[in-house]
Amino acid sequence: MADRPWESIAPAGDREYFALASFLPLKRYRKIPAFLRLAEQVVTQLRTSGGLIGFSFRVKFLSRTFYTLSVWEDERALMDFVAGNPHVGTMQTLGPHMGPTRFVQWTVRGPGVPPPWREALRRLEEK
DSSP states (O other): OEEEEEEESSOOOSSEEEEEEEEEEBSOGGGHHHHHHHHHHHHHHHHTOTTEEEEEEEEEGGGTEEEEEEEESSHHHHHHHHHSTTHHHHHHHHGGGBOOOEEEEEEEEGGGOSOOHHHHHHHHHHO
């Protein structure tokens, strides 16, 4: 397992934020290099996205599974990111090579940022 540590983009105040966790399984090992290459482009996009508080990734190479965890000012900021490039192009490119994905959203107060991975994983499993 490999984790990309939480990267803070903006400070979290004492208010509610929009958290998102995702589970992204690849069908084949040979797609891992392409996934990682495209993910780095998405990281560049994340760092310049309005409304992002912070993000982290978790990778389990042996099971070909990837997880994301991010916190946003609101759902609109997240949707703007999702609809932008390179994210939208990455999803179109990788979509046929992914197994069933899962996404879960919840609110978190500023002092709870970043949310713990154990909470994100629990929420994904309950979905």
